Amino acid sequence: xxxxxxxxxxxxxxxxxxxxxxxxxxxxxxxxxxxxxxxxxxxxxxxxxxxxxxxxxxxxxxxxxxxxxxxxxxxxxxxxxxxxxxxxxxxxxxxxxxxxxxxxxxxxxxxxxxxxxxxxxxxxxxxxxxxxxxxx
Amino acid sequence: xxxxxxxxxxxxxxxxxxxxxxxxxxxxxxxxxxxxxxxxxxxxxxxxxxxxxxxxxxxxxxxxxxxxxxxxxxxxxxxxxxxxxxxxxxxxxxxxxxxxxxxxxxxxxxxxxxxxxxxxxxxxxxxxxxxxxxxxxxxxxxxxxxxxxxxxxxxxxxxxxxxxxxxxxxxxxxxxxxxxxxxxxxxxxxxxxxxxxxxxxxxxx
Numbered sequence: 001x002x003x004x005x006x007x008x009x010x011x012x013x014x015x016x017x018x019x020x021x022x023x024x025x026x027x028x029x030x031x032x033x034x035x036x037x038x039x040x041x042x043x044x045x046x047x048x049x050x051x052x053x054x055x056x057x058x059x060x061x062x063x064x065x066x067x068x069x070x071x072x073x074x075x076x077x078x079x080x081x082x083x084x085x086x087x088x089x090x091x092x093x094x095x096x097x098x099x100x101x102x103x104x105x106x107x108x109x110x111x112x113x114x115x116x117x118x119x120x121x122x123x124x125x126x127x128x129x130x131x132x133x134x135x136x
Numbered sequence: 137x138x139x140x141x142x143x144x145x146x147x148x149x150x151x152x153x154x155x156x157x158x159x160x161x162x163x164x165x166x167x168x169x170x171x172x173x174x175x176x177x178x179x180x181x182x183x184x185x186x187x188x189x190x191x192x193x194x195x196x197x198x199x200x201x202x203x204x205x206x207x208x209x210x211x212x213x214x215x216x217x218x219x220x221x222x223x224x225x226x227x228x229x230x231x232x233x234x235x236x237x238x239x240x241x242x243x244x245x246x247x248x249x250x251x252x253x254x255x256x257x258x259x260x261x262x263x264x265x266x267x268x269x270x271x272x273x274x275x276x277x278x279x280x281x282x283x284x285x286x287x288x289x290x291x292x293x294x295x296x297x298x299x300x301x302x303x304x305x306x307x308x309x310x311x312x313x314x315x316x317x318x319x320x321x322x323x324x325x326x327x328x329x330x331x332x333x334x335x336x337x338x339x340x341x
Contacts, residue, residue, distance in 0.1 A: 048212070050172075050213055051213070053209040053210075076302055077212075077216070080214050080217035080255060081208065081216065083217065084208045084220055084221050
């Protein structure tokens with residue numbers, strides 16, 4: 001992307017520790033993320049296990065550079081909460097997309113791809129592609 | 137005709153019922169879920185009552201849209217986006233009318249239930265809230281009391297089913313023999329709706 005804007009990545013987990021660790025892992029494997037804005041949104045606002053719509057909205061706003069935001073999630077209610085926020089219409093940056101991807105592998109693929117200046121569609125495709133990597 | 141006061145009564149009655157039944161919902165959620173259904177819904181509906189008092193929306197649609205928005209942002213578990221979507225979509229389907237008919241409520245609630253099915257990917261028989269909501273909407277054209285009876289029957293009928301959605305689905309056959317907490321709380325919502333209607337009739341006399 002010629003203007004240097006990077007796609008933002010939001011990592012939604014039921015656990016604050018999982019979201020933060022996966023963000024750190026993805027940034028580290030992408031060479032410190034090469035300027036990709038990555039925000040974890042893990043757990044509930046009071047630090048418990050669960051999903052917080054407020055934390056997700058804040059994380060998405062914090063990584064929005066105008067090139068779109070890719071949201072990756074872990075389990076059921078994280079997926080449902082992001083879908084419900086997208087349906088609200090005005091809760092997430094305009095060009096926000098829930099990406100169908102495995103959480104850890106998808107996060108790494110998304111951050112690495114975003115670091116090359118790829119657009120949102122390419123970032124989402126790379127993250128989804130991680131499903132095809134078999135382990136046996 | 138049903139006005140904004142009716143819908144506020146419905147939400148207040150649901151909050152009171154969830155408060156009363158929170159421990160039972162959590163007990164139902166212990167063997168097949170993560171034992172937080174009662175506490176999550178209590179947090180959500182407490183917030184709903186607070187925001188309805190503060191903002192005082194003046195149409196049926198606005199009451200439900202605001203309540204749904206509040207559930208999505210405060211519950212923290214899957215029941216937040218599911219119940220939030222149910223109320224918000226029902227509210228949107230009611231539009232901006234100051235009063236709505238029972239037939240309009242039935243149509244709007246059906247749109248809300250359809251939206252929940254689309255969001256969660258659940259169908260009747262999957263051992264979810266849908267198993268109480270679908271029969272309730274089907275019975276609503278007959279009467280509020282019929283909808284309540286259908287929801288309660290639907291919730292009880294989840295007992296022999298095997299869960300196919302959510303955390304309980306990982307348990308496979310071990311989910312059989314437990315009443316679904318989501319269908320149970322959905323029956324509370326419909327019971328509160330019937331209660332709001334009966335309270336309105338009593339006030340009209």
